[in-house]
Amino acid sequence: MVKNLKRSGLTKENINCAPVMEVVDLSTSFLTAAGEIKAVREVSFSLFAGQVLAVVGESGCGKSVTARSLLRLIDPPGYIKNGWVLLNGVNLLNLTEGEMRRLRGTEISMVFQDPMTSFDPVYTVGRQFTEALMAHEKISQQEAKQQALQMLSKVSLQDLERVFNSYPFQLSGGMRQRVMIAIALAMKPKVLIADEPTTALDVTVQSGILAELKRLNKETGSALLLITHDLGVVAELADRVAIMYAGRIVEIGSVYDIFDHAQHPYTRALLTSINPIQEDGGLTAIPGQPPDMANVPPGCPFSPRCPEALRQCRQKEPEQYIIAGEHWVSCWRAESEERKISGA
Amino acid sequence: MSKYKTVTVISFIVLTVMAVMVIGAPLFTAKDPTGVELTKTLRQPGQGNLLGTDEMGRDIWTRLLYGGRVSLSVGVASVAVSTVLGVAYGAISGYAGGWVDRVLMRIIDALLCLPSMLIMLVIQSMTRPSLTNVVLVIGFTTWMQMSRLVRTEVLSLKEREFVLAALAAGTPVWKIILRHLVPHCSPTIIVMATVGVGHAILSETSLSFLGLGIPPHQPSLGNMLIGGQNQILAGAWWIPVFPGAMIISTVLAITFASDGLQHILMLRNAGIEEGVKKWLKISKEAA
Numbered sequence: 001m002v003k004n005l006k007r008s009g010l011t012k013e014n015i016n017c018a019p020v021m022e023v024v025d026l027s028t029s030f031l032t033a034a035g036e037i038k039a040v041r042e043v044s045f046s047l048f049a050g051q052v053l054a055v056v057g058e059s060g061c062g063k064s065v066t067a068r069s070l071l072r073l074i075d076p077p078g079y080i081k082n083g084w085v086l087l088n089g090v091n092l093l094n095l096t097e098g099e100m101r102r103l104r105g106t107e108i109s110m111v112f113q114d115p116m117t118s119f120d121p122v123y124t125v126g127r128q129f130t131e132a133l134m135a136h137e138k139i140s141q142q143e144a145k146q147q148a149l150q151m152l153s154k155v156s157l158q159d160l161e162r163v164f165n166s167y168p169f170q171l172s173g174g175m176r177q178r179v180m181i182a183i184a185l186a187m188k189p190k191v192l193i194a195d196e197p198t199t200a201l202d203v204t205v206q207s208g209i210l211a212e213l214k215r216l217n218k219e220t221g222s223a224l225l226l227i228t229h230d231l232g233v234v235a236e237l238a239d240r241v242a243i244m245y246a247g248r249i250v251e252i253g254s255v256y257d258i259f260d261h262a263q264h265p266y267t268r269a270l271l272t273s274i275n276p277i278q279e280d281g282g283l284t285a286i287p288g289q290p291p292d293m294a295n296v297p298p299g300c301p302f303s304p305r306c307p308e309a310l311r312q313c314r315q316k317e318p319e320q321y322i323i324a325g326e327h328w329v330s331c332w333r334a335e336s337e338e339r340k341i342s343g344a
Numbered sequence: 345m346s347k348y349k350t351v352t353v354i355s356f357i358v359l360t361v362m363a364v365m366v367i368g369a370p371l372f373t374a375k376d377p378t379g380v381e382l383t384k385t386l387r388q389p390g391q392g393n394l395l396g397t398d399e400m401g402r403d404i405w406t407r408l409l410y411g412g413r414v415s416l417s418v419g420v421a422s423v424a425v426s427t428v429l430g431v432a433y434g435a436i437s438g439y440a441g442g443w444v445d446r447v448l449m450r451i452i453d454a455l456l457c458l459p460s461m462l463i464m465l466v467i468q469s470m471t472r473p474s475l476t477n478v479v480l481v482i483g484f485t486t487w488m489q490m491s492r493l494v495r496t497e498v499l500s501l502k503e504r505e506f507v508l509a510a511l512a513a514g515t516p517v518w519k520i521i522l523r524h525l526v527p528h529c530s531p532t533i534i535v536m537a538t539v540g541v542g543h544a545i546l547s548e549t550s551l552s553f554l555g556l557g558i559p560p561h562q563p564s565l566g567n568m569l570i571g572g573q574n575q576i577l578a579g580a581w582w583i584p585v586f587p588g589a590m591i592i593s594t595v596l597a598i599t600f601a602s603d604g605l606q607h608i609l610m611l612r613n614a615g616i617e618e619g620v621k622k623w624l625k626i627s628k629e630a631a
Contacts, residue, residue: 071511071512073508073511073512075441076441076442101514101516102514103514104511104512104513104514105512105513105514105515106514109512109513110509110512112505112508112509112512113505114505117504117505117506118505118506118508118509119506119509120506120510120524120528121506122527122528123523128510131510131515131519131523132510132513132514132515135513135514135515135516135519136514167624169621180509183513184513
């Protein structure tokens with residue numbers, strides 16, 4: 001457990017402020033005809049109040065499955081294989097379905113990628129807002145509406161009464177996402193998960209939504225788990241960054257650690273791939289394809305695409321090495337005895 | 345499209361007229377539907393009796409109105425039973441998925457293997473015939489199609505993101521089914537239910553015709569048919585023809601109406617979301 005906690009990012013610097021949520025060795029698999037798909041493999045991280053942890057990775061690397069696992073919203077044939085999801089010391093994976101349901105929306109909330117599809121198109125957003133409130137509190141329709149309007153004003157929406165009585169398609173994408181955020185934060189959750197909250201929005205609206213998220217995150221003191229593949233968003237918003245590849249976190253650290261002292265070749269490749277300035281003016285792409293998750297190659301999953309792969313990279317999965325403070329990486333290149341996370 | 349519109353409008357007019365006449369039966373006739381007048385048996389249409397009398401001297405027009413009342417209410421009530429049952433069963437099966445779904449659907453397959461008319465006959469012959477019994481028997485033997493359709497819709501609807509969003513907000517599953525999934529199936533449900541009313545009326549008349557439906561002393565379209573079949577050779581054509589025509593026109597009108605509804609609700613195109621938009625537009629123009 002000590003080893004695991006350490007790996008989740010608990011170090012001297014932040015030992016005093018206990019994390020709101022700790023995820024330890026979380027594994028989620030899908031049993032399909034092609035075999036067991038290990039979508040999330042032994043993922044560990046911590047979320048701290050008022051802080052933003054960004055999870056970055058390519059499509060299909062397990063970001064969204066990780067997020068849904070925290071809410072225990074994995075549908076068969078998927079299942080959470082093992083691990084702990086500790087919210088204030090309570091393991092969510094041991095709760096009954098009823099207990100878990102009461103936590104959803106109150107302690108952990110989620111904002112989805114596309115605010116068009118995450119609203120039921122046949123009800124007004126107001127009705128869906130009050131429904132969410134009344135699912136958890138014994139309040140009247142009127143009280144729920146008052147609370148809803150108050151929350152809507154907090155996400156910088158104007159003309160609240162009209163927004164409240166609008167159907168989702170009558171609002172713009174940005175407005176819908178603001179309403180979504182308002183609903184998610186209405187019950188003052190300790191953890192807010194935002195699964196690519198700006199992907200479906202255009203760039204000008206994006207920055208507004210991100211600013212809103214950041215401000216509310218600081219204001220309410222909830223921990224924000226931001227799932228994205230947009231490193232620009234990460235740089236703007238995140239306090240800490242976790243890089244995921246093939247279901248594993250390969251590197252985690254503060255936003256400065258990741259952007260200035262990236263250790264993992266994959267992280268570096270990601271960072272160079274967003275930098276368009278190359279001598280011939282083209283983009284730097286990472287060669288190859290992400291691995292087939294039903295058939296992950298032995299050793300480091302990134303080794304087939306890694307420009308710096310050693311022989312042992314293709315044979316043995318790398319262990320985790322602390323670079324500095326809460327910055328650690330899972331790469332043989334960083335191997336050294338004293339950096340090794342004890343007991344691993 | 346315009347062909348559909350005319351037929352649909354005519355069907356709805358026919359149905360409305362029938363409903364009004366049947367519900368307000370006492371307003372359209374002063375006679376008693378069960379009143380036997382042995383001095384006036386087998387009278388031709390006209391001559392004081394609009395549509396003639398039967399072998400017991402009962403007024404056909406009066407019996408047609410009251411019989412239509414029974415048949416239509418059996419149709420509507422039994423569809424209500426089968427709709428509630430079918431929607432609940434289908435929604436649960438579709439939402440649960442996995443082996444629960446498989447077991448529930450195989451049960452439906454098994455039930456559909458048995459001819460429903462046969463089950464109705466068996467149950468009816470074991471119980472005392474009454475209006476409630478007919479409603480329940482028809483309701484409980486015709487819910488399977490509805491259930492299958494609702495299940496398929498729910499199967500695809502539950503994968504939509506707003507269901508996940510509702511779950512993530514902590515909405516209880518029953519509420520999601522009742523408030524989000526079933527309303528989205530409403531175009532299907534409405535069309536299926538309308539078609540069902542026609543079928544239920546036919547079932548009721550068949551049962552009554554076989555003497556296992558509505559008790560013989562009560563007028564119903566089926567009862568009138570069986571009563572008429574003995575007299576038709578004696579030349580009293582008016583006894584079976586009018587109830588027969590009423591059955592055909594009702595069922596045809598219902599069928600065309602449900603066809604039209606299907607187009608109006610755009611079942612094949614965009615579904616309920618487009619419907620909401622359209623409805624908002626109409627109500628805005630009206631305002």
